[in-house]
Amino acid sequence: MLSQEFRRHLHANPELSFKEYHTAEFIEESLHAEGIECRRIAETGVLARIEGQGDLSRAIVLRADIDALPVHEQTGLEYASRYEGVMHACGHDMHAAILFGVLQRLQSERTFEGTVFGLFQPGEECNPGGASKVLAENPFEEYEICAVLGEHTDSGLEVGEFGFCAGSFMASSDELRFWVRGRGGHAAMRDKIDDTVTAAAQLILSLNALNTESVVLSTGRVVANGATNVIPSEVAIEGTLRTFNTIGDNIAAREQAWNDIRAAVEATDEKYGTTTEIDISRGYPCVENDVALTATAERLCSEMFTAKRLARRFVAEDFGFYCEHYPSLFYRIGVGEAAGRSHSSTFAPDERAIAPGVEFMYRLALEILSK
């Protein structure tokens, strides 16, 4: 099967995070038709394995995510989503198709040194992230993993352009929840109440002051369900924390931010007599690109295509979990400006990006394995 046909099948039949049952079946069938060995991983993911020559314990992992989003497609494409309210609006169908194309080529040649894993990973868009579920199964325990490679479509780049960023590339993300509690009551009897609403307002300002060049903290939801003359006994606040931290750093920006958040809460409680409960729900780690791998990729890319340097981004990606364990590289692949914004109902990446995507990942995998 051609990569384009493979992609169109996935695009027309999208499934939400951790519900990629038919997607996984389709991938398994397609791989088997090519004679590629594979098995299920993390319930709705598929792990393919192709053995080359020589020392088979040395391996590379090529990863594509396969989940879709709760978006109603409005592209009008002939292969548009058949399911209402579900769409491959983040290009994961493109990632999977490129990986399928790379595996087809490696399977037909098998002259490389070592083992290649093709990881079709579920649940990138939702906590706790499919990557964490994959790693919890320890699938690469008996291997020396020399690299994990992943990519993402990018409409800021034209077809044939690839984007790279050495070191910290994408931020960690944590969900923040606060419940500011105190004695509610009549708003006119201020000596009998704890002003939870003003305390919450103060807390939001204190949290906002924690924003720096490498820390983003935003509160997006506040619920103070009192009335003109009623101070509620609880105000709920929700927000997100994004940080960059270099893996191996002793005092990571992320942990520092957690401490700063707790200190802001303590200071607020002390001033207003409130008691605030905090929940910091740990999300994806930072995507930290291996510097040597990035240099190899940029050099190789500029021999064939156009390599661009990218600035770091405050959005998160569960690929960060692989970076914590193995030398990893996450790069961006151009799908043209006309593709529009990802996560939107009209996102339509240019399929001409598949061929260069396959060529580049294939060549990069061979280059890394040959070293």
Ligand SMILES: [Zn+2]
């Ligand atoms: Zn996405």
Ligand SMILES: [Zn+2]
């Ligand atoms: Zn995505």
